[in-house]
Amino acid sequence: MSEIARTPQPPYYAVIFTSERTDGDNGYAEMADEMVKLASVQPGFLGVESAREGVGITVSYWESLDSIRQWKQNERHLVAQRQGRSDWYLTYKTRICKVERDYGFEQV
Amino acid sequence: MSEIARTPQPPYYAVIFTSERTDGDNGYAEMADEMVKLASVQPGFLGVESAREGVGITVSYWESLDSIRQWKQNERHLVAQRQGRSDWYLTYKTRICKVERDYGFEQV
Numbered sequence: 723m724s725e726i727a728r729t730p731q732p733p734y735y736a737v738i739f740t741s742e743r744t745d746g747d748n749g750y751a752e753m754a755d756e757m758v759k760l761a762s763v764q765p766g767f768l769g770v771e772s773a774r775e776g777v778g779i780t781v782s783y784w785e786s787l788d789s790i791r792q793w794k795q796n797e798r799h800l801v802a803q804r805q806g807r808s809d810w811y812l813t814y815k816t817r818i819c820k821v822e823r824d825y826g827f828e829q830v
Numbered sequence: 831m832s833e834i835a836r837t838p839q840p841p842y843y844a845v846i847f848t849s850e851r852t853d854g855d856n857g858y859a860e861m862a863d864e865m866v867k868l869a870s871v872q873p874g875f876l877g878v879e880s881a882r883e884g885v886g887i888t889v890s891y892w893e894s895l896d897s898i899r900q901w902k903q904n905e906r907h908l909v910a911q912r913q914g915r916s917d918w919y920l921t922y923k924t925r926i927c928k929v930e931r932d933y934g935f936e937q938v
Contacts, residue, residue, distance in 0.1 A: 724885050726848045726923050736927055738844060738889055740834045740879050744937075771848050775881035777832050779889060781846055807935055815834050815934040819844055819927035826923040827915055829852075 727769025727783055732821045734768055735784045740777055741814035748809045753802050764793050783821070790818060835877025835891055840929045842876055843892045848885055849922035856917045861910050872901050891929070898926060 743750070761767055761782060766789025772780040784790045793799060806814070851858070869875055869890060874897025880888040892898045901907060914922070 724883070726850065726885060726921060729923075729925075732925075736844075736846060736925065738846065738929075740889070742834065771885055771887055773881040773883040773885055773887045775832070775883055777834060777879055777881055779879055779881045779887045781848070781887060781889075807937075811935065811937065813834060813934065813936045815837075815932060817837075817840075817844065817929045817932040819929045821846075821925045821927045824923060824925040826921070827919065828921045829915075829919065 724772040727771050729768050729783050732824055734821050735790055736819045736821050737782045737790055738817040739780045742777055742812045744810055744812055750810045757802055765789055832880045835879050837876050837891050840932055842929050844927045844929050845890045845898055846925040847888045850885055850920045852918055852920055858918045865910055873897055
């Protein structure tokens, strides 16, 4: 179950990945789990949030653009990206962002 | 149903709003619909994507930091923000981001 990521003080970076899936699992769930685990141990990884309801939105947080670039080039992640385009996604959009400011609320 | 937002070429801005809800609706769904409609006609609004599965993630896209500030100060939105803290959310985090780069995929 995804939770709100415990990110540090800005600035840091976010990758917003919004997608629409094809029908059926086709090995997606297993690979998605593997990718979250693998991302979590990459240098510069700060956290991830994910929800799907019609569209899927996954936001991963990173220390730097360089850590995002390295993750994009991870060999196993490249396999997942290829399979994503061939099997899992009708369409997706990836947005690379600099988080400039954040604030939160917690019910007491 | 939320779709992938048709945003212009970067740079533009994103507000990532991640939340955990209280139990029950308590008027939430109606206000959420109203807020999406109202946001959509604000100056500088570019699009919105939303999904809830455990956490809720809503990403709205904007032309400028100023358009984000104006929306945050909208009177009806201020009412919704107050009710959010009193009734709807256990916790939330808002992150203001500059989208520096994006790319997409569409199955042919």
